[in-house]
Amino acid sequence: MSDTPRPIVLSGIQPSGRLTLGNYLGAIKNWVPLSASYDCYYMLVDLHAITVRQDPAVLRERAFEFLALYIACGLDPARNVLFVQSHVPAHARLAWVLNCYTQMGELNRMTQFKDKSAKHVDNINAGLYSYPVLMAADILLYQAKAVPVGDDQKQHLELTRDIAQRFNNLYGPVFTVPEPMIPPVGARIMGLQEPTKKMSKSDDAETNALYLLDSPDVIVRKLKRAVTDTGNEVRYDINEKPGVANLMSILSATSGESFDSIVDRYNGQGYGKFKQAVADAVVACLEPVQAKYNELRSNDDYLRGVLRDGAARASAKADATLKRVHDALGFIPE
Ligand code: ATP
Ligand code: LTN
Numbered sequence: 001m002s003d004t005p006r007p008i009v010l011s012g013i014q015p016s017g018r019l020t021l022g023n024y025l026g027a028i029k030n031w032v033p034l035s036a037s038y039d040c041y042y043m044l045v046d047l048h049a050i051t052v053r054q055d056p057a058v059l060r061e062r063a064f065e066f067l068a069l070y071i072a073c074g075l076d077p078a079r080n081v082l083f084v085q086s087h088v089p090a091h092a093r094l095a096w097v098l099n100c101y102t103q104m105g106e107l108n109r110m111t112q113f114k115d116k117s118a119k120h121v122d123n124i125n126a127g128l129y130s131y132p133v134l135m136a137a138d139i140l141l142y143q144a145k146a147v148p149v150g151d152d153q154k155q156h157l158e159l160t161r162d163i164a165q166r167f168n169n170l171y172g173p174v175f176t177v178p179e180p181m182i183p184p185v186g187a188r189i190m191g192l193q194e195p196t197k198k199m200s201k202s203d204d205a206e207t208n209a210l211y212l213l214d215s216p217d218v219i220v221r222k223l224k225r226a227v228t229d230t231g232n233e234v235r236y237d238i239n240e241k242p243g244v245a246n247l248m249s250i251l252s253a254t255s256g257e258s259f260d261s262i263v264d265r266y267n268g269q270g271y272g273k274f275k276q277a278v279a280d281a282v283v284a285c286l287e288p289v290q291a292k293y294n295e296l297r298s299n300d301d302y303l304r305g306v307l308r309d310g311a312a313r314a315s316a317k318a319d320a321t322l323k324r325v326h327d328a329l330g331f332i333p334e
Contacts, residue, residue, distance in 0.1 A: 007039070010040075013043075035080050039081075090322040098136050098163055099130055102136075141317070148181040195246045244274075
């Protein structure tokens with residue numbers, strides 16, 4: 001092995017709602033192969049999750065559920081640092097510093113803030129507003145070179161790059177400027193009932209999303225009812241046929257079949273056969289994940305051990321960057 005340090009990858013998911021096929025295809029699935037060439041850090045971002053009210057008992061259970069699902073999806077804790085954001089205090093500490101290097105005008109432009117404040121009108125809190133700054137801290141603390149996310153996070157990544165460059169221009173090369181890593185297919189899986197909006201894990205409508213822990217029956221039922229149109233053409237046209245285009249993306253991303261081959265096979269035959277094929281591909285993709293999850297979920301001691309180890313490894317990296325930041329700013333060393 002060479003001594004050259006490997007580049008770093010970091011990403012995270014909020015432990016809110018239930019993990020969806022969108023989270024899997026847009027994020028987790030693409031994380032798995034990266035440990036061959038990067039040092040990988042994957043978090044459960046619980047500090048981010050409390051920007052929306054959470055029930056404490058549910059939040060605690062869900063963190064274990066998501067961790068078990070990360071591992072069941074193929075993230076081996078021996079090859080990836082898996083941890084909970086609140087276990088590494090450097091995240092909140094760097095976020096404060098970066099708040100002082102981010103303009104309100106920049107945050108006003110964030111579309112996720114606009115969407116979430118429209119959804120939670122009774123709780124538009126300051127955390128929701130400065131959420132992208134905490135995300136920048138998450139990324140910059142680890143000197144991440146690449147951040148694998150779905151397409152909806154591109155704007156936050158651009159802001160992170162701007163903050164990093166601004167800080168580096170003032171104080172020298174403290175931070176690595178990260179790049180987004182967005183998958184070509186599956187980057188934006190849309191809702192089954194509302195195919196013009198992204199499938200979201202905190203959606204209230206149960207039938208709009210496919211959850212990683214849905215049983216085969218439920219998956220078949222939801223896909224049968226997925227909104228398409230009244231025609232029978234299977235072709236990829238996001239504007240004219242958003243429902244069909246979304247099902248094509250799901251089929252392609254879960255089975256590996258190309259769009260051309262999907263069109264050849266199902267075009268002109270009505271949507272029944274096509275939807276059944278999508279359901280079969282999703283069930284086959286999720287079956288091994290669910291089997292592994294059921295095995296892991298009952299082993300709390302193991303999961304706690306993974307988090308303890310992850311927090312120690314993450315802290316070592318994060319604390320080193322925080323120290324460089326404090327030195328650059330002129331804070332007295334601790
Ligand atoms: P919430 O509804 O709780 O805001 P979410 O479903 O948007 O959650 P996040 O925790 O915000 O999920 O995102 C986790 C990761 O999953 C991110 O990398 C995000 O880009 C990706 N992701 C989320 N939804 C989709 C989707 N519909 N298609 C593709 N990727 C997605
Ligand atoms: N903001 C992201 C979740 C998130 C994240 C991160 C993703 C928080 N910190 C760091 C990548 C890297 C979201 O809402 N999906």
